[in-house]
Amino acid sequence: MTVGGVSGLARLKPWEVGDELWAIIEPLLPKHQRRTRWPGRKRLDDRLALQGVLFVLHTGISWEHLPQELGYGSGMTCWRRLNEWHKAGVWQRLHEVLLARLRAAGAIDFSRASVDSSHVRALKGGPQTGPSPVDRGRSGSKHHLIVDAGGIPLAVILTGGNRNDVTQLIPLLQAVPPVRGKRGRPRKRPEVVLADRGYDHDKYRKQVRALGIRPLIARRGTENGSGLGKHRWVVERTFALLHHFRRLRIRWEVRDDIHEAFLSLGCALICWRRLSSLR
Structure with missing residues (x-):
């Protein structure tokens, strides 16, 4: 059995996204159709970009210091993805989905x-x-x-x-x-x-x-x-x-919407942990 692309016996790091959580998040993300003509550089996988965002959230590291060897892309790529998803209302919808699941489990x-x-x-x-x-x-x-x-x-x-x-x-x-x-x-x-x-x-x-x-x-x-x-x-x-x-x-963010994105994402992760603890 694999969880988040690694053996189920291996413990995920806090910023790694397991299969169960990804199954909830992926349908909420905006869809991007790659151009067939002059497609340009291939877009970084959303799951990897999200893990880059979570790495910054958990560690507090500067975007420009995001370690390239992790495979999460550049800090600027992850920043853009965080900004894009926040504007699309992804974190608010994720929070609402998790609250609904918690209520269904009798936990609210x-x-x-x-x-x-x-x-x-x-x-x-x-x-x-x-x-x-x-x-x-x-x-x-x-x-x-x-x-x-x-x-x-x-x-x-x-x-x-x-x-x-x-x-x-x-x-x-x-x-x-x-x-x-x-x-x-x-x-x-x-x-x-x-x-x-x-x-x-x-x-x-x-x-x-x-x-x-x-x-x-x-x-x-x-x-x-x-x-x-x-x-x-x-x-x-x-x-x-x-x-x-x-x-x-x-x-650290000058832009208030980026800090708000981190706040919403943090609340959603707390809800996810509570939901996981009920199993």
Whole structure:
């Protein structure tokens, strides 16, 4: 039996794409018909290019330093492929497909959701950056994340490092895609959303209730120990998993859409790992 082109007894490296995952991703990729007249250089195999992208995501290495001996093509080729696929909505569709499979397996719990943000430095600046109030005013970005009760990432948003967390509460809830996987209408909204004191604002509580969701948000000025921590820790764990991808610990991309592509791909991979662990 072979997995990802190697013996099933050999363990795949984190950036290698096994047959099962490739069977999900391949139908989502744009199709390219090679010209019969003046075809030019043969296009690098999509699977190899994807593994090059994943190598950069996992290791944090610069595109120009992608080792040629790996056979994944040049860093620029992999960058172009990442950009092309992001524009085609591949990573968002992959995330939605995996969420549907998780829901079909009974692994998504919409009884509650948790939101939080994490600041990352943006060493080269660019759109969706700003002076960070927690990093001596240095340029940075924020990852805003919403997860289900078990910590499965439902949506992620990128903003400048100076954006207030509460301003992204409603956009995060609206960014959750309709999750299929079971008979009936797709599920999109959690019953309850949990958040820390950074989201304490009655205006946004009203907006959350208007969406049919009950807000459980810790209030400022109250004693420590809101009681939400026993449920909210899952979002911190998911941030740890997301930032285990070294390319997401620091924002190296000037272009915000390329960093967003890495964010979406990271969330999809976390979902894939959770799905694989159920077998």
